[in-house]
Amino acid sequence: MKPYIEWTKEELVAEKARLEQEFAEVKAKGLNLNISRGKPAAAQLDLTEGMLTVLSKNEDTFAEDGTDCRNYGVLTGIPEARKLIGDICEVSAENVIVYGNASLTIMFDTVARSFLKGVAGCTPWNKLDKVKFLCPVPGYDRHFGVTEYFGVEMINVPMTPEGPDMDMVEKLVAEDDAIKGIWCVPKYSNPQGYTYSDETVRRFANLKPAAKDFRIFWDNAYIIHHLYDDRQDHLLNIIEECEKAGNPDMVYEFVSTSKVSYPGAGIAALISSEANLKEAQEYMNFQIIGHDKLNQLRHVKFFQNLDGVMNQMKKHAEILRPKFEAILQVMDQELSGLDIASWTKPNGGYFISFDAMEGCAKKIVAKAKEAGLTMTGAGATYPYHNDPQDSNIRIAPSFPTPEELEIAGQVFVLSVKLVSVDKILESK
């Protein structure tokens, strides 16, 4: 296929008619498909069935140190759960606090705490005229939602396959002490599936922020979420790198088992320095007596250890891989060479990032919706839902079956082509 842009007006008009015909046929099927959210499929959740009954008797409910997990207490999580999370993150159990079922809540509460009580003895953010966060874009909509909700000014930083533009990050944090944080999904990033390079991680660890209370919000949501055995990204350990750089307190790392065990009933954790965890605990100390330790114990007893977790992740990958491949294959086949889009081919994570021609994303998502395909709203991957180019679309292939994804792919590429042809025709 040669690029659309090189087609004559007549060829494009004919193509448009053909595409409209095809689209009408697909639309007539009355499809109802959803590739909008990174939601695991039931088959993935079924993998964790054994966890339901791994604690089955009263005598099963005790932690290794004798703690009755049914009762009150243990603010930081049971030791064996802290160790399991520590093993996943390649840190010591002492660097881990295990919370409830959602890392989003830990992030939200961390921002709320910074506003209410301040960080490291600095002025609480709610007493400041202006608080800013750097937001690598495209990125995760729920991150941007948290900072928008609290009135934080968000500054876009372009993403590259190596991570955020570090020249820009270094310059901005050094210059402006109103910049208090940066949202990162460092491994198999949402939505690109990029993994920050070693250089990027080291540059993060060596940042010289003007604000003493600047923190990297390192959402390692896909830390072990590989799609392939033989093609796995490796991410440097930020906790270790920050220690080495003499900046141990500069990072909060967040992880969860939402996409390891259950999205609605996993365990989540904050990984950070001793000083940062102590500060977090001061808040928790008034907020809760202890998170659900039975569920923490269920996780440890079911997975046993890191090997158990990694085996589970392989099974997840076996379910997810064909889905990524199904939709990627349709895009490769139908869009390659037309020069109207680019997209990522990640080795892990839950998303594909798709860039259409400028000004086309909203129209494509609307077009797909017309034929029964729900996608993440265009703009969602940018702060304030504002994609300045209106070109990025996040594709989340985890929930439907591979067969459905092939159909979804067909609807999507038809929508992309139709909107793109229209745009090119306008300029002819």
Add this chain to the structure above:
Amino acid sequence: MKPYIEWTKEELVAEKARLEQEFAEVKAKGLNLNISRGKPAAAQLDLTEGMLTVLSKNEDTFAEDGTDCRNYGVLTGIPEARKLIGDICEVSAENVIVYGNASLTIMFDTVARSFLKGVAGCTPWNKLDKVKFLCPVPGYDRHFGVTEYFGVEMINVPMTPEGPDMDMVEKLVAEDDAIKGIWCVPKYSNPQGYTYSDETVRRFANLKPAAKDFRIFWDNAYIIHHLYDDRQDHLLNIIEECEKAGNPDMVYEFVSTSKVSYPGAGIAALISSEANLKEAQEYMNFQIIGHDKLNQLRHVKFFQNLDGVMNQMKKHAEILRPKFEAILQVMDQELSGLDIASWTKPNGGYFISFDAMEGCAKKIVAKAKEAGLTMTGAGATYPYHNDPQDSNIRIAPSFPTPEELEIAGQVFVLSVKLVSVDKILESK
């Protein structure tokens, strides 16, 4: 026994010597007993064993409406869990949001939200010079902890067996628009075990606060926690009364199953008006995708309905009642007539409130500690840990066995007598 105050100096000196002898003997036993916290005993937690495996297969994990409880979603809780909590609180499921495992977290987050985002369109509390809360005293230390942490000025309001001094409450909230809330444990109050009278509840519902964003924090922690079948307190439904009074938005009610199922792994809920729940959801919407629905479903499947819950509460009462009676009996036997103390005899809840002679509480708690008995710190039942009379002590008899409680009772009354004799001797 005649009151100590009427004893001669010689009699008191002899009594002191006798008590010191007894105390030395008890101390020599090297006891290690704890009646400091309202912590259920293992035997109570054992009652809920069936909940561990009530969801045992993948196909068990679906809510009545088909929701996969393992996956993301359902911000307000699954409908059947909302209904069960609604039945406990005598309100409609629509008045209920089910959260995670801790009502304390809901209360903390509600205060945090009020500071960050404001209530009902009013100025966020963090933009105000002064925020005040009324605190019925003695009361629950963790309530006071939350407001102290956020810098709220706490004003003591005396408790009576009918509830807080409502003349004072009415006057203060009408006069001072800095008063934004009041902490209440309206049924089997912590620590007295008092239940607010119908008149008190109606006066609460008909408050005319100067602050539009004044809210009653109605912590109904012991709503169904009776100790007796035949002696049960009844509390008017505050949600209904506030509606009747035209003040539907004036109250947040909090409940949990911490002392129904598991303290560490129960479910907790916020009960309020449509407008208040909508406001709470706006915050939750950024904080979490959904609380642990599997645990919500476990509760519904295990208890089935309100009858199931009430049956469980009877079993709890059978375990708790002898404990209350054991320690009350020692106090009755050893302290009656001496006129050095008074204490409550609740029909439910988890606590006994004990009032020693003025200036004696700290010394009594320290004395008891000397002999291996840990009690709630004196002062804990007051804001800022400051009991102006230094007389109130909270007794929490739930955790030890009845046999241990009898010993705990002996240590306690010895400590009370010793400190009281000293005080009276000083004045002779």
